[in-house]
Structures are given as structure tokens and as C-alpha cells.
Amino acid sequence: MKSEIISVGTELLLGEIVDTNAAYLSQRMAEIGVDVHQRQTVGDNLQRLTAAIETALGRADVVILIGGLGPTDDDLTREAISAATGRPLVRVPASEQRLREFFAARNRVVAESNLKQCDVPSGGHHLENVCGTAPGVFVEHEGKLIFALPGPPPEFREMLQRSVLPMLRERLGPANVLYSRSLLLTEIGESQVADMLGDLISAQTDPTIAMYASPALVRVRLATKAADQAEADRKFAPLEAHIRQVLGAHVLGADDETMPVVVGKLLRERGATLAVAESCTGGLIASRITDVAGASDYFMTGVVAYANETKQRLLRVNESTLRDHGAVSEACAREMAQGVRKLSGTTYGLATTGIAGPGGGTPEKPVGLVYVAVADDNGTVVIEQTWPSTREQFKARVSEMALALLRKRLLGAV
Amino acid sequence: MKSEIISVGTELLLGEIVDTNAAYLSQRMAEIGVDVHQRQTVGDNLQRLTAAIETALGRADVVILIGGLGPTDDDLTREAISAATGRPLVRVPASEQRLREFFAARNRVVAESNLKQCDVPSGGHHLENVCGTAPGVFVEHEGKLIFALPGPPPEFREMLQRSVLPMLRERLGPANVLYSRSLLLTEIGESQVADMLGDLISAQTDPTIAMYASPALVRVRLATKAADQAEADRKFAPLEAHIRQVLGAHVLGADDETMPVVVGKLLRERGATLAVAESCTGGLIASRITDVAGASDYFMTGVVAYANETKQRLLRVNESTLRDHGAVSEACAREMAQGVRKLSGTTYGLATTGIAGPGGGTPEKPVGLVYVAVADDNGTVVIEQTWPSTREQFKARVSEMALALLRKRLLGAV
Structure with a gap:
């Protein structure tokens, strides 16, 4: 079964939004075994959109349109399907009743423009929209299946999962x-x-x-x-x-077992707890750990020690360490990991200190230099790395590197 | 001047990657006043790609292809331009020399497959790739301009800025x-x-x-x-x-003056410093602040106080506050902001405490409830809000809300 996707909207052609819907739909199609052989992106223009649908019907078994189902004059997907198939638009009384009830419940008046959302090309039917007012459209035309779904991602995804994928799975048969x-x-x-x-x-x-x-x-x-x-x-x-x-x-x-998920699972299994002291990662490690629901079971404390004074006062990094080795040093990373662990009374302490750039580099300590340390009852391990990149990439890489070090410590590999 | 974009790659049709290049290019086109009237996405298939180029040449003045310029058998963009225009591929000696030097410098052998990157449709020329081995392609064919750029985003963007946009700006003339x-x-x-x-x-x-x-x-x-x-x-x-x-x-x-940039600028202008105490945002505020280069001028300390013990021990939140009001309370937010400010000796202290969910909600304190506080010499302001959403959206919204509160304090509006 060959399919083609048509994304509709001038905002796409202006680059105002990235077409994540098309990528999401492509993934779902691949998962159920439907081949997406081509995609088109068309603006809010009846003539071009109609031509795009005609082209797609000429080479695919399934055509899925995304967007252009709203109430405004710019929303032309229903009209274009009608023009491409020669099926006039007819009003669906049940959809009109649902729309009128929706507006009445909100004390809003139904404008004539709203009612065009209740139309469907003759012989087709509506797909229920539980998250918004625009119903989806389904038409079977000369053996080809045409779907039209609304553009807002939550409405699009819900309707795809609820209405479109089950119909396609059924047509494909289970073995496919x-x-x-x-x-x-x-x-x-x-x-x-x-x-x-x-x-x-x-x-x-x-x-x-x-x-x-x-x-x-x-x-x-x-x-x-x-x-x-x-x-x-x-x-x-x-x-x-x-x-x-x-x-x-x-x-x-x-599948979805990313680094923060895996580290969290290992900590929970061992009944262990964690505290993090961050300099160059600036809170990103704590934020990624706390993106995982239930992180409060094992994550106790994060300290973002951007100022040297914070490193000394909160984490008890020695003044002599900062003076003799600097804040970006193996010794400082070691003392930060040990310090935050002691401060919080946790099983593990994890620390980062480095030069994210673009400023702050020297010939001895270039932009991208970083030290990462993990401390526990058995001692402290520090690793050094140099990763010159943009500030955000640097933070992302170092946070991954630090969590990877903790994982290896949890697995007894370092 | 009308343009059409063709994104090339089976990985796009499988949804393995989101087509950010097409959105980026669309934006740049809109900026210089070139109308992108349609986009196509085609897999690594010579016949379909050739047809897509023919279609685009029939309706646009400028056709820009992205991807399919690598050395493997799957990379067919050069071949498809050649087929669509009837211009045979010819080897460019200068490009071959550059490629051989590139490989020699890295002690690698040039395979025959690599050499096809040195071909160009006759009458066309190469666009230099300073970030990779695949040069871009430019052909002027029957009054239409055809560009082909490599798919990896850094190479694509660099070549677009350096070679394509200047050529298009020149053809458009300055007033356009x-x-x-x-x-x-x-x-x-x-x-x-x-x-x-x-x-x-x-x-x-x-x-x-x-x-x-x-x-x-x-x-x-x-x-x-x-x-x-x-x-x-x-x-x-x-x-x-x-x-x-x-x-x-x-x-x-x-333009690029986002909340962390604006708050950072205000702090720097006033010679003020900041410390942040985060519970439900889990380090995201600190991480966003430190995404801005030079944040170390004003950002001193972040404390991620996920455990109540951390709130008490580090931030000096009273035991009675936690007992009588709970960790998600106006009183706790107030004491956290004051506590982190005192701990760090900064001008401002900013704090968040809330229920990110999905677990942890009660009828009195539902998922989405949050308190945000800012403290300075003149006192402490706390605001309450309820924002039920996914965990990551909640963290994002609360971090924005907290920085907005700090901004208003800096402007004397609260």
C-alpha cells in the first residue's frame, strides 16, 4: 500500500513552523508497514492544492492531507478535495448539531464561516475531533483513500491514532x-x-x-x-x-530508555541517592534528571556553583585548590563531587567543571576543556575531556558524559 | 521570483528525521523576498527524483535541492539533475584534486565511489563545501536556476549563506x-x-x-x-x-532577546547578582540562565532542593513551615527565595516550588499548582498559579513565569 502526504499551509512555506506533523505521520506509516513514497507541501491556494491532490491520487493508494480544515477563508482543504474528486460539498447535520452545542456551551455565537467545518465531500464522512472544533474528513474515491486531518499537533495526533491508523491497519491485515x-x-x-x-x-x-x-x-x-x-x-x-x-x-x-531514565532506574534498584554539583553544565544535569517522573525518590540536591565563592562556601572546595589549580581542574571537580555528597548525605556525588565558551579559554585551558567527577564510599573518579563546540552543545554533551560516568560507577565498571 | 524546494532522502519519508533544513531555507527565502510556492520530499529513487525536478522546473524560476550529494549508491541528486536537464555529468578536475588532497591529508584512500562527488552536470559548477567533502551544485538551465546542497545541517547552512543567498540577492537587486x-x-x-x-x-x-x-x-x-x-x-x-x-x-x-537574555541584561546593567532555589523546575531555570554567554557575571548559585531535607539544611526553610504548610506553599517559596539569597549573598533570590506531576497531586493541592517567589532588600513577593500540563511543559512554563517575575521586580513593577 503506497501513501502520499500533503502538508497544507502558507506558514510552512514561509518557514514559520517546522513540519513535525509530516515526520510524525511518516514514522507511524513506517511502523504499520505503509510506504510513504512522496510528500508535498502546498500553501493556502485552492488551485495548487487541488493539483497536488490530483497528482497524489495518480500515484498513491492513500492520500493524507494535514491542515487547512479551520473556519477561515484561507482554509481550503475540504474545497480542494471536492474539486479534485468532483464530489460536491454537503453539510453533515450531526456535525452541525455538535458544533452548535459546542458554541452554545461556551456562550459563543456560531458564525457562518464556522459552519463550513460541517461540510464533507459527498460520499465521505467526518472523523471526530475530541480536542478541537474541526472534524477530520474521510473519502473513498475510485478505490483510493483520502484523509484530511487538522494541523494543530495535539488534534492531529489524537485523530490519527483514534481514526486513521485503525482503519489502515484493518485494510492491511494483521500480518503486514x-x-x-x-x-x-x-x-x-x-x-x-x-x-x-x-x-x-x-x-x-x-x-x-x-x-x-x-x-x-x-x-x-x-x-x-x-x-x-x-x-x-x-x-x-x-x-x-x-x-x-x-x-x-x-x-x-x-526504545525510550535514555540516559536519565537508565541512571534513575539503577539508583532506584540499589536504593541509592544522588546529589549533583554543576559548574559548566549550569543546572542541565539536574534538569534532565528531574524530567523523569518519580525522580524525587533518588535525586536529593543539585548545586549550581557558578561563582567560586559558591564552590567554597557550599561545596567546601579548598581555597588553595582554586588558587593553585583553578576552578577548571581535576582537583576542583573531585572536591565538588565529594562536597555535594557530604552536604546532602547521598550515596553518590556527581560534579562538572569546565569552560563552555565562547570566552574564558587560555592556551593551557582551552574552550571545551571539562572535568567530570563521581564520588561514593569507595572513592572518587575524575575524567578529563576536551569538547570544543557551541555553548548549548557543550552543556548537552557534558551532561551526557557525566551521567554516563555515574552509570558506569553504578555498574561497577569504574 | 518563484522558488521550489526539493528535500531528498528516504530517511525523511520514514520520519527518521524532521526536515528542519526545508523550514530554515523557507525562512531565508522569505527574508530575501523569494516566494517559496511549493515543497516536495522525495526518497532516494532516481526516477521519482528526476520527475520531481522536471515538475519543479515547469513551475518555478529557482529550484533548490537538499541532500543526496554523498558518495554512496543511494545519493542520486547529481544524476537526477543530469537526467532532468539532459546535461551529462562531467568530472571537475579542481574538485577531484581538492578531494584527493583532503583524503591524503587524513591518510585515507580515495575510493572510486568518492570521485562521483567531483562530477557536475555540464555547464554547471561546484559550490565550495568548507565543512565536508561533498561540493554543492549550481546549474543555470533554460533561464532557471538549479542549486543542490548537502543535507547535513551545518554544511547546508554554511553553503546557503556563503554561496546561494548572495547569488539570489544579486539577481533580485537590492530594493527587493x-x-x-x-x-x-x-x-x-x-x-x-x-x-x-x-x-x-x-x-x-x-x-x-x-x-x-x-x-x-x-x-x-x-x-x-x-x-x-x-x-x-x-x-x-x-x-x-x-x-x-x-x-x-x-x-x-x-529578535533574539528572550527572557534569559533580557533578565541577564537588566541584572548586568544594575550590577546586581542572582541566586536561584528550584524545587519543581529541577534546575531548568539555572540551565536557561547559563545558556547565555557571560552569565557568570551575575549568576552566582543555583540550588535544586528536591528533598525536604535539602530545603531545610541548605536553604534554612523552617521545619514548622514544611510541617504546617507543606513544601508546596506560599510560605515555603518565600523562605526558599530568602534562604538562597542569604546563602549566596546575592542581590536577588528566586524560588519555585510546585507539583509537576503526573503523581503527587491532592484535591487541595492539584497537579500543576506552583508558587514562585522573588526576594531582595525590599522584601519578598510570592505568586501562585495552577498550570496542569505535561511534566516538561510545566517545567518550561514555570521557569518562564519565574524569570518574568524577576524581570518585573528589576523594572520596579512588583
Whole structure:
């Protein structure tokens, strides 16, 4: 089954918004095994939008439009489907009643413009919108399926999940549904993974294996068509076991097990607690840890010690350390980790100190230099790294590096 | 001048990556006054890509392709331009020499596949890539301009700025260049702005005025065509003054003057310093403040007091306050702000305590309840708000709300 996506809206062509809906829809289509062979982006222009739908109907089995279903004159998706299929727009009484009730409940008057949202190309029907006023549109035309969904992401996603995906899954039949499982890797580069898994990746046909790299993370994705999740899991299991054996502790977790989730799980399992002292990461490590619900079970204290005085007064870093080695030094990182641990009475203390830039670098201590330390009952480990990059990238990388160090300490690897 | 963008790559159609390049390019086109009338997204398929280029050449003056310039068999953009224009690919000796030198310097062997990057459709030329190995492509064909740029965002943006935009600006002539200025608004909703500026927005033709809303911020954008920045500034000035007068302190700043930037500027101007005590925001306020280069001039200390014990021990919140009012209370927020200020000896202390959820809510204190406090020599101000949302949205909104409170204190408005 081949599909085509048409994103509608002049704001997209002006670059005012990034088209995350199209990427989200593409992912969902890939997951259920529907091939997205092309995408188009068209402004709020009836003639071009109609032509885009005609083109898509000529080469795809399923056409999904996103946006252009609102009440204003600029919203032309219903009209364009009508023009492209030759099906006149007809009013749906049930939709009109629902809209009138919606407005009455809010003491608002229904304008004539609002009512056009109650129209549908003849032979089609509406898809319920539980988050907004614009219903979606479904038309089956000469054996092709046409869907139109509203553009606001919460409405779009809800309607996709509730109405569109179940219809497509049903038409595809269960054996054609694609399942996937991603393994998230840490402290290893894309080329190293390619070296270690290269033969496996090129020889493997079902499940397929693909590798994706982002600045923070390499991901290995297994995908297979199966009747249900249990069958997919049975197909993934031996392959996942093999990859985990080859890559060892580089495998951070699966699917949504990111670094803060994995570290939180390890801390909770061990009944351990954590305090963090941050200089160059400026609170980002604490913020990422507390993005995980339930973090209060193990995360006690964060100290953002930007000023040297804060390092001394709160974290008890020695004045002589700052004088002799500077704030960006192995000794300072060590004392920060130990200091925040003692201050909070936690199992672990984690610390960062470095030069984020763009200012503050010297020939001996360049922009990008960073020390990360973890302290516990058994002692303190400090690592040094140099990562010249933008300020935000630096903070992101160092926060990941610090959590990776803590993970290794929790696993007994350092 | 009409343009069309073609994004190339199967990874886009699988939703593995979001097409931020297309949005970025659309913005730059809008800025210089080139109309992007349509976008296409095509996979790594020679036939479909060739057809997409033919279609685009039939309706646009400028066609810009993004991606598909790498060395692998999947990279087909050069081949498709050649097929669509009937111009055979020819090797460019200078490009081949540069590539061989690049590889020699890294002790790597040049594979035959690498050399195809040195080809260009006849009559065209290469655009230098200073960040990678794949040069861009430019061909003028029957009066139409065709550009092809590499997909990795740093390479794409660099080449766009260095090679493509100057060529397009030159062809457009100076009077056709679009300049814009955005005013960022705080603590006001989209509909309120529409009420206050509605007449102005609908009556205004040059500069144009448009309003954009995101969850965190409303933005009013002025745009005009001018010979240079100075002329544009002269056209913006009276309109901006009028809007600033109508909206008063709701105008946070212009262009990139976000909340952390504006607060940092105010603190620096006054020679004031800041310490932050965070509970529910978990370090996000400190992290946003330290995203701004030079924040160490005014930001001294952050304390993430997730545990009650940390609130007591570090911030000197009274045991009786926690017992009688709880950690999420006006009294606790007040004592946290005063405590972190005293601890750090700063001009200002800022504090947050709330229930981010999804767990932890009660009928009296529901998920989304938050107290934010600012303390200085003149006393302490606490505000209460309820914002039920996802954990990450809650943290983002509360961090903005806290910085907005500090800004008002700095301006003497509370």
C-alpha cells in the first residue's frame, strides 16, 4: 500500500513552523508497514492544492492531507478535495448539531464561516475531533483513500491514532504490520558500531537492522512484520541478545530508555541517592534528571556553583585548590563531587567543571576543556575531556558524559 | 521570483528525521523576498527524483535541492539533475584534486565511489563545501536556476549563506530584499494582542505586521522590503514605537532577546547578582540562565532542593513551615527565595516550588499548582498559579513565569 502526504499551509512555506506533523505521520506509516513514497507541501491556494491532490491520487493508494480544515477563508482543504474528486460539498447535520452545542456551551455565537467545518465531500464522512472544533474528513474515491486531518499537533495526533491508523491497519491485515525495537548505544561512535556489527547488518534480512546516529546517541533499529507484538518480540529476541553480547555495556537500553531514565532506574534498584554539583553544565544535569517522573525518590540536591565563592562556601572546595589549580581542574571537580555528597548525605556525588565558551579559554585551558567527577564510599573518579563546540552543545554533551560516568560507577565498571 | 524546494532522502519519508533544513531555507527565502510556492520530499529513487525536478522546473524560476550529494549508491541528486536537464555529468578536475588532497591529508584512500562527488552536470559548477567533502551544485538551465546542497545541517547552512543567498540577492537587486523585526511579548495571550493591535494589523500595509503564537511566547513580526538595513530600520521605528506604547511592559524585547537574555541584561546593567532555589523546575531555570554567554557575571548559585531535607539544611526553610504548610506553599517559596539569597549573598533570590506531576497531586493541592517567589532588600513577593500540563511543559512554563517575575521586580513593577 503506497501513501502520499500533503502538508497544507502558507506558514510552512514561509518557514514559520517546522513540519513535525509530516515526520510524525511518516514514522507511524513506517511502523504499520505503509510506504510513504512522496510528500508535498502546498500553501493556502485552492488551485495548487487541488493539483497536488490530483497528482497524489495518480500515484498513491492513500492520500493524507494535514491542515487547512479551520473556519477561515484561507482554509481550503475540504474545497480542494471536492474539486479534485468532483464530489460536491454537503453539510453533515450531526456535525452541525455538535458544533452548535459546542458554541452554545461556551456562550459563543456560531458564525457562518464556522459552519463550513460541517461540510464533507459527498460520499465521505467526518472523523471526530475530541480536542478541537474541526472534524477530520474521510473519502473513498475510485478505490483510493483520502484523509484530511487538522494541523494543530495535539488534534492531529489524537485523530490519527483514534481514526486513521485503525482503519489502515484493518485494510492491511494483521500480518503486514511493522514492529520495531531500538537499542540505544552510549560512548561509541557510528563507525565503531559499523565495524562491530557490519557483517550482521548486511547479512540480516528479517528482522532488518539499520543504524541511525544523532549528535548525542547511536541507535540500532530492528524492524519486522508480524501478527502481533508477541510474535515480533520472539523474532527480535535472539538478534537483540546477539547485539547486546557484541556491544556489551555500550547498550544503554531499548526504545525510550535514555540516559536519565537508565541512571534513575539503577539508583532506584540499589536504593541509592544522588546529589549533583554543576559548574559548566549550569543546572542541565539536574534538569534532565528531574524530567523523569518519580525522580524525587533518588535525586536529593543539585548545586549550581557558578561563582567560586559558591564552590567554597557550599561545596567546601579548598581555597588553595582554586588558587593553585583553578576552578577548571581535576582537583576542583573531585572536591565538588565529594562536597555535594557530604552536604546532602547521598550515596553518590556527581560534579562538572569546565569552560563552555565562547570566552574564558587560555592556551593551557582551552574552550571545551571539562572535568567530570563521581564520588561514593569507595572513592572518587575524575575524567578529563576536551569538547570544543557551541555553548548549548557543550552543556548537552557534558551532561551526557557525566551521567554516563555515574552509570558506569553504578555498574561497577569504574 | 518563484522558488521550489526539493528535500531528498528516504530517511525523511520514514520520519527518521524532521526536515528542519526545508523550514530554515523557507525562512531565508522569505527574508530575501523569494516566494517559496511549493515543497516536495522525495526518497532516494532516481526516477521519482528526476520527475520531481522536471515538475519543479515547469513551475518555478529557482529550484533548490537538499541532500543526496554523498558518495554512496543511494545519493542520486547529481544524476537526477543530469537526467532532468539532459546535461551529462562531467568530472571537475579542481574538485577531484581538492578531494584527493583532503583524503591524503587524513591518510585515507580515495575510493572510486568518492570521485562521483567531483562530477557536475555540464555547464554547471561546484559550490565550495568548507565543512565536508561533498561540493554543492549550481546549474543555470533554460533561464532557471538549479542549486543542490548537502543535507547535513551545518554544511547546508554554511553553503546557503556563503554561496546561494548572495547569488539570489544579486539577481533580485537590492530594493527587493525583505527585512524583518520581531517583538517578543510576555504575559499576554494571542487574543489579547489581537484586541489591542487588531486595527493596526489590518490597516497596515508597509511594513506588514503579523502575529505568531507559540506555547511560551507571542511574537509580532514587522517586515518590509528595503535597500539596506538602515532604510528598513527607519521604516520600522515609528511602528515599533507605537506598538511598544500600546503594549507597554508586555514587550519583552526584539529578535533574539528572550527572557534569559533580557533578565541577564537588566541584572548586568544594575550590577546586581542572582541566586536561584528550584524545587519543581529541577534546575531548568539555572540551565536557561547559563545558556547565555557571560552569565557568570551575575549568576552566582543555583540550588535544586528536591528533598525536604535539602530545603531545610541548605536553604534554612523552617521545619514548622514544611510541617504546617507543606513544601508546596506560599510560605515555603518565600523562605526558599530568602534562604538562597542569604546563602549566596546575592542581590536577588528566586524560588519555585510546585507539583509537576503526573503523581503527587491532592484535591487541595492539584497537579500543576506552583508558587514562585522573588526576594531582595525590599522584601519578598510570592505568586501562585495552577498550570496542569505535561511534566516538561510545566517545567518550561514555570521557569518562564519565574524569570518574568524577576524581570518585573528589576523594572520596579512588583
